Amino acid sequence: MTIESTTSGPSPLSRVWAGTRLFRPVLFLVIAMLVFFAITQPVFFTAGNIFNVLTAAAPLWVVSMGMTLVVITGGVDLSVGATAALAGIFLAKTIEAGLPAWVALLLSVVFGAVVGALANGLFIGWLRLSFFVVTIASMTTLTGIVNLWSNSRSFYLTDPLFSQISGGALLGIPYPVCVMIVVFALFLYLERRTFFGRDVFAVGGSFSAARLSGIRTTRTIVLVYAISGALGAVAGVLSSSRVGAATPQVDPSLPLLAVAAVLLGGTSLLGGLGSVVGTALGVLFIGLLQNGLSIAGIASFWQQVITGVILVAAVLGDRISARRRPSRRQRAADARAQADAQAEARAEAAADPVLAAGAETEATGAR
Numbered sequence: 001m002t003i004e005s006t007t008s009g010p011s012p013l014s015r016v017w018a019g020t021r022l023f024r025p026v027l028f029l030v031i032a033m034l035v036f037f038a039i040t041q042p043v044f045f046t047a048g049n050i051f052n053v054l055t056a057a058a059p060l061w062v063v064s065m066g067m068t069l070v071v072i073t074g075g076v077d078l079s080v081g082a083t084a085a086l087a088g089i090f091l092a093k094t095i096e097a098g099l100p101a102w103v104a105l106l107l108s109v110v111f112g113a114v115v116g117a118l119a120n121g122l123f124i125g126w127l128r129l130s131f132f133v134v135t136i137a138s139m140t141t142l143t144g145i146v147n148l149w150s151n152s153r154s155f156y157l158t159d160p161l162f163s164q165i166s167g168g169a170l171l172g173i174p175y176p177v178c179v180m181i182v183v184f185a186l187f188l189y190l191e192r193r194t195f196f197g198r199d200v201f202a203v204g205g206s207f208s209a210a211r212l213s214g215i216r217t218t219r220t221i222v223l224v225y226a227i228s229g230a231l232g233a234v235a236g237v238l239s240s241s242r243v244g245a246a247t248p249q250v251d252p253s254l255p256l257l258a259v260a261a262v263l264l265g266g267t268s269l270l271g272g273l274g275s276v277v278g279t280a281l282g283v284l285f286i287g288l289l290q291n292g293l294s295i296a297g298i299a300s301f302w303q304q305v306i307t308g309v310i311l312v313a314a315v316l317g318d319r320i321s322a323r324r325r326p327s328r329r330q331r332a333a334d335a336r337a338q339a340d341a342q343a344e345a346r347a348e349a350a351a352d353p354v355l356a357a358g359a360e361t362e363a364t365g366a367r
Contacts, residue, residue: 022266023278029264030285037292044295051174055242057287058176059084059235060257061280065187066231067258068279069224072204074271075124075131077116077228081254082142084236087112088246089146091237092155101159109233115142116229117222125221143250150248162241176238183231187276200224204271253307260310261286286310 020027037044063080070077087108094104119138123129168175191197199220202210211217235254240246263269264285265278286307293303 022273022275023281024266026264026266026278026281026285030281030288033285033288033292037288037295041292041295044292049291049295051177053287053291054180055174055176056291057283058180059238060254060261060286061180061283062183062231062238063228063235063254064258064261064279064283065183065276066228067255068187068262068265068267068274068276069200070131070228071259071262071267071269072200072271072274073221073224074204074207075221075224076135076255076259076269077120077225077232078132078135078255079116079120079139079142080228080232080235080258081251082139082146083112083115083229083232084239084254085146085248085250086115086142086149087233087236088240089150089155089248090233091240092157092246093149095157095159096155101161105161105237108237109230112233112236113226113230116232117226120229121222121225124225125218139250139255146248146250150246152248154245154247156245157240158244162244165238165241166244176242179234179238183234184276184280191276196220196223201272204273206272253304257286257307260307264310 034045043049063084067077067080090111091104091108094107095101099107119142120131120134123134124131165175170178173181191200199210199215202213202215203217203220207217210220236246239251261282262274262279264282265275265280267274267278289306289310290303293306
């Protein structure tokens with residue numbers, strides 16, 4: 001009688017746990033922070049405060065989703081704060097021109113995508129210029145355009161649509177939080193289920209190898225920066241709706257906080273590795289920390305210091321992780337060496353009848 005033993009694969013829970021490897025540290029930090037503030041701050045865990053945290057973090061959340069794709073390609077978009085301010089001014093100007101508010105809103109998002117593609121994507125993807133130089137230059141240029149176009153004055157948004165965006169709710173969930181959920185779901189699908197998501201990871205892993213494999217690398221990078229610009233415009237609309245006005249003030253901390261959230265979530269600054277789930281946890285960590293410090297009465301200056309320390313810690317953690325894990329080139333070399341060794345062993349076994357018989361017996365026993 002033959003007894004066949006079957007080995008079951010990993011359970012769904014173990015697969016889920018294995019999938020958290022990249023962002024496991026920030027997951028523990030978020031849980032620990034929730035527990036700490038729930039114990040020390042009685043009003044922290046109320047529904048109203050949680051929605052306040054999420055609503056305040058909505059612009060950062062949206063920008064960080066786009067920043068994740070940019071960092072996976074091996075770049076950083078430092079101009080996204082200026083893009084958000086410029087999109088807000090564009091929104092106000094188009095409404096002044098007589099367009100309906102919802103049309104102006106959609107055009108603002110398209111405008112942000114065009115700005116991201118032209119000001120950043122073409123120079124980085126087509127001309128292969130340094131992302132740091134290009135995005136610094138575009139940030140400076142767009143900031144100047146914002147002040148010139150607006151004459152350094154604010155424009156009030158009186159249309160009911162914007163008060164509805166900032167104060168309305170769908171099934172009890174504020175609209176900014178609904179936007180967060182939709183953007184996260186779209187980017188999770190984009191990352192894991194589309195060829196474009198695969199191309200983004202391939203370009204970040206090795207630009208030259210991705211190009212040689214047939215991926216349109218220039219188009220991929222241009223699209224990534226266009227998406228970042230579009231989401232910067234969405235963040236500008238959310239921020240303008242919240243204060244009821246489009247202001248020419250550029251938030252210099254927005255791109256830095258987005259980079260910090262992305263790195264905290266396990267995305268590698270070197271490119272080719274990352275996850276929007278980790279980015280979401282990184283944004284939650286920053287939002288919860290700022291809210292908890294505000295409730296505790298910590299001055300805003302100290303909050304800036306703590307945020308800066310978090311950014312440095314995130315970059316340091318990314319560098320340590322990069323040293324510990326093998327590079328893509330090393331993994332490819334190991335795979336080729338293993339394949340060569342297996343091919344050599346099969347050739348030797350085929351040349352020697354004794355070894356071939358032993359290999360066949362071993363394979364039969366394994367089956």
